[in-house]
Every structure is written in structure tokens, then in C-alpha cells.
Amino acid sequence: MTDDRPTLHDRKPGDRRVRVERPHSPYFRYTGPGMLTAKAAASLAPAASRGPLERFRRSLFGRRLSNEEEAFERLPKKLALPIFSSDAISSSAYATEEIFRVLVVAGAGALLISVQMALAITVLLAVVSLSYRQVCRAYPSGGGAYIVARENLSPLMGLVAAAALLIDYVMTVAVSTASAVSQAYSVIPALYDIRIEIALAAIALVTIANLRGLREAGLFFASPTYLFIGLAFLVIALGLAKLALGQGPAYVAPEAQLVPLGTEPLGIILILRAFAAGSVALTGVEAIANGVPAFRPPEAKNAGNTMLTMAILLGVLFIGITLVADGFGIRPTEDGGRTVIAMVAASVFGDGSALFYAFQAATALILFLAVNTSFNAFPRLAAILAKDEYMPRQFAFRGDRLAFSWGIVALATVSGLILLAFGGDTHALIPLYSVGVFVCFTLSQVGMVKHWFTVRESGWRWRAVINGLGALLTFVVLCVVASMKFTSGAWLVLLLIPLLIAGFLTINRQYAATHDQIAMRPDQVAPAPHREERVVIPVSGINRAVVQAVNVGRVISKDVRAVLVSDDHAHAEETRAAWERQIPHVPLVVVESPYRALTGPLLAYLEVLDRSWPADREPPITFVVVPEYVPSHWWERLLYNQSTAELRRALLGRPDTIVTNVPYRREQPESFRRLQEHEIARDDPATGGAPGPKDRRGPQPPAAV
């Protein structure tokens, strides 16, 4: 391609005649000696860009982004707060209810200690948040518990944390979605019957939003989070005001819908169970520490401040909602009934009021969007694990929109399956939830203590004390949660963690073994090719694609043979006769097979070819050159090359064998007509093989044919 810059008039006469040829300019930019940087057009095949699938993909996920655009994808604090904190903040919508559900078995009096329980959990939240704030500063590259445990404790401890985190993220998506749907059917009871469908649709929506990229996802998620926070503060303020003025609730649920009050004694076990249930409020706190690199610079400082803001908001909301619910004497309902937070809102705003509906909508939305925390954190953690070769490498690849597409899709799939398996029931899912969270809390805090003792920088002693306190408290809570929830589902998580670790280690061993086999020693010089080559071309007859493959085969080696596998004697004879006439210099092996398969006899032929090779010589490299017809349209692909694909699969991994595809593209009808005229003129003795005038105008025939 010629550069279209105007001709420059310089001092030398020849300067006017210089043409700057830049054939690469539409696709690449010259960035230095021997260096080209791909432009957007290079990643988009010209044919693919026109296809209906590509158009659909573009409309769904947006245009492709270049790596340079990543800098603009960093999040300001006001967007990072809803993205990374919606999970933690939204847990205030169901944490109170989980405490109530445990305490209700001990009667109405027991519900009174729910406030103290919320206070104790908030103290724990404060310690954990302060500890994680230090993680943000110490590890600005992100990774959270996995990186901290891996670097300070051991790689195995890192994997324990990673497994626990991955489970936690999956459960966050499942629990938050199920809880969001429960808010929706608190207002419209008819939705209870289609709760799973709604939940799956919501997950699909969030998946698409995340595949579009981080920044747009942030804008999508910011407003509902802030709306929920604003309305929740209004509920708490008005509720507390009503209680202070001695006013009763504006709504009381029918007694038939409520969980009956129990008569169990309020013992230490019940209190610990209620504490364990309420500790779900802490889930999602670690997400900010995992996503520090997504913040705008200074990343660590911004992440630390966002963490503090999130902890304050969550603490105030959790205590406030519990206070109001306790003050109005609210009790949880049976399955399919209203949630506690819905009853709190109805008690304050009045059932059926516009503010009640607005609050319910905001609660449902933030819970739907809380899953986005996991959609940001899970793919990042999976990418880090993939880079460390504990997960398949695809998880580290970024998609067209700079999102870790594999992680996003994997998270959506697994959480969707869990929702289906548990029938979209929040209370059935919750026992699986917080165990993993506290495993990684504990590991990361212990790791941080070790970190401070290692680096011994300014103020390391008090930092180590904060993290040590965090480690102690979270370990105690882990023991409580694991023991109290063990029979109701925590056992499954405790079983899954070692299974996941076994999976990580297997993948790691596999990558290491492959690396050992394919790596070259640094002092090793690549030897010159020394093995003989032979070519086998599977054919089905004589056509232009076969001729092109034969020509390619003859370029590779002198030792070429075509192989026709046939169960039709007449067809085989016909092809052989034509072959001897039209391609006389290349041997044709006609294998008359008693069976109607292509792959089996061809593999058998390759086997006997290998076996007949002299034992005293190094085995040759066998090139299987496969002629392949390239259809013009996507739907034509169904009609062609099915046996070729099967053959390629069968030959994959065969020793000393290289499969080479030789695609033959169909010409446009007009071009093909000109090509035929050219060939007839060339072969016609009357014209002396000289090309006619039409040939000079038309395209040159493919060189290989």
C-alpha cells in the first residue's frame, strides 16, 4: 500500500520519486526496529467482521478494546465502592434475618439479644476491615488472601485460601441472587413460582455486563447501590424516630405466615449458632483487597479508604436494621413469605407505600448487583492462579473488552447450577457460605503478621498487633461457624476445599511436566533438521483442492503419496485411471477397505508405513497433508470437511506425525470463469499456451493449481 502523504520537495532530485510502501499499515504500527504493534483491525479477520455472529457479538459486548485503553478502565473511588462493596453492603439485607431465624426457636425474649449479636459482629467487622486495609497497603498488586498466604506462609496455604475464596465467590453469586429474588416475591408473591428463572436471567444479565468491561459495569452498578444506601438510612432514621416517639409499626405480618416462637432454652450453643449465622454480614469484605489494581492511582491508598467507607456503611446499616427490626418485634416468616428487611421497610414506610416499593426495588437491585463483586474478584483470582499454573491458562487471557472472559463465564455457570440444585432457597445456601470466607480471613491475617515480622518497617509492631487480633478473632469465628453449620452444609465446603486444592496441584504438576519436556536448556543450540520427511495425502478423488495439496506435499518432500480409501471398487478404478492420466508423477495408493470408514484404514496405513521403515534408520517425520475445501458461507461448513475434522482429531498426538491443512478457497463465479478461460487458453495448442487478452485483465490463477 502506498502512503498517501503529499510528495515532499527536498534538496535532492530523487526525493520526489520516493514512494513509501507500507503494506502493514492497515493492521500494524511501526514501534521500533523489528517491532510492530497490532492495530484493532489486525485482531479482526476481514471475513469475520462482516458475519452476522460478529455483528451480534459487537452489539452485545461492544467494540474490541486495545491494551492501551486499559488505563482508562481504572476505577475512581465513587465507582469502586459500589463495584467492590455491593456484596458486603447488601449482606445487611439478610444478615439480621439469619440471626432472627436461629434465635426464634428460643422464643420472643431471645430475639432481644439480636442487637448485641449485631454489635459483636460489627466489632469483628471493624477488626477485619482494619486488617484488610493493611493488606491493601502491603500488597498493592492485589490477590488478597491467596497472595498473602502464598508469600508469607507457604504455597499450599495460599492454595487453601484460593480454594476457599473461589467457593466463597460462587456462593456469593448464588446467595445474593436467591436473596434478591426473595425481595421481589416479598412484594409480588406470584414471582415465587418462577424464582429460579428470574435468578438465572439476572445472572445472565450481570455476566453480559461484565463481559462488556469493568468501567461500563461500574456505571451500571453504581446507582442502585447508592439508592439502597440512601433508602436504608432513611428506613433506619425514620424507624428509630418512630421507636423514640413510641409509635407502633405501620405493618404487622399475619401470624399464620410467621415462624412459630419456640421454647428452646437460650444456651451458649444457640447464641454461637446465631453468631455464626449473622457472620454472613462479613462476606465480601475482602473483595477490595483483591481488586486493588483496579483502583485509580494511588491504588493502595484509594483502596484502603474505600475499605474504611464500606466498613462504616455496612456496620451502621447492619446495626440500624437490627435495632429497628428488634424494636418493632419483627419475626421471620415461613418460606415464600416476606423477608425481615421487607417487613422493616413496611413497618416504617407503610405497606404498599411508594417508598416501600422503592426500597424493595433498591434492595432487590443491590442484591442482584452484589454478585458483581464476585464477578470482579473471581476472574482476577482465577487469572492469578492461572499465571501461577494452578488453573488452566485460558483463565489468564483477557477478552476483547479487557475482561477475564473465562473466569466470568465459569463463575456464572457454576453459580447457576448451584442455584438450580438448591431450588433458589437462600436459607439452604447460607450454611455453605461463610466457612470459606473465614478460612481466608484467618490465613491472610496470619500471613500479614508474618509479613510485618519479616519487613519490620516503621510501625510494624502495632500493625502486627492489629493483624494478630484479626487472625485470632477470625480463627475463633471460623471454628464456631464450621462447627455450628457443619451438619447443615458446611461439611460440603470443608470437603470441596481439599478437592479443589488437589485439582490445582494436578494442573500444576501437568504444566510442570510439559514445561520440562518442551523447554530448551539455555546453553542448547537448535540442531539442523536431520530426519527424513515423507508425505501422505488423503484424497477422495481428483479436484483442485487435491491438486493444491499434492503440490504443497511436493514442496515438503520428494517422498509423496496420495491415499484413497474406498469401499467402492468402480469409483476406485475410475480415480486410479484419472490419476495416472492427470497426476502421473505422484503415486496413488488405493486402499480398498471392507469397511466404510476413512480414518481407521488411513491410520492402519500410516502404521504399516512406519513398520516397514528400515529399523536401522531414524524414523521419518510423516506429514499428513489434508486438502480442505473452504466454504464461502458459514452454513456451508456443515456440508464439508466433516471427515477431515475427524481425521485431524484422530491424528492429534500421533508420534512423528504432522498434520498440515491445505485450504482451498472457492472463487467467486466471475473470477472462476476467468480462471477457467485462462487454463483453457494455456492448455490449448492453437494459442500456443499464450494468455489471451481476458487473462491479462483477470486475476492470476492460484499458484498452487
Add this chain to the structure above:
Amino acid sequence: MEHDRLRDAWLLAETTERTLLDIVAAIQLVAGGAARRVVLASLPEPELVAAEALAYAQAAGVEFQLARRPGVPTPCVIIGPRSRRADTGYNEVS
């Protein structure tokens, strides 16, 4: 001149060796039961290896035929089907 003769001889040896390898592979294919018959067309210099190939075919118990057709300069080699009595069957070379 001497050099040219040596090169031609070497090329011929290489070609006939390759032809023989192809025929042996075809014999094994038929003897193993993977193919009923194998026809080798456009094979270079099959006559030069016919005797040796016939010996291999007889040992494997498969039919061996060198078929020449009008208008086609090189004969084609037809291997198979399997003969009823291995090692003792008479195979016609035409």
C-alpha cells in the same frame, strides 16, 4: 561424468527403495486385514523391485500383480486379496 553417473545411481536406489517400502506397507495392510486390496498407481520404477516385492507378498500370503494398461507408461501394482495358502501360492507377474 563419473559424478553424474554416481548421482543417477544414488537417485535410482533411493527411488526404488521408496517404491519397495510402499509396496511392503501395502502388503502389510492387506495381510493385517485392514484392506481387502491395495492398488499402487504412478509408483516410480515398480518393475525394478517386482521380484523382491513378490517374495514379500508370498511370504505374507497375499496376491501380487503388476498390471500394465494401454497408454499408461508405468504399470500399477495390485496387492491382495489374501491368498488361501500363505507362502506356497503362485502369483502371476504380468
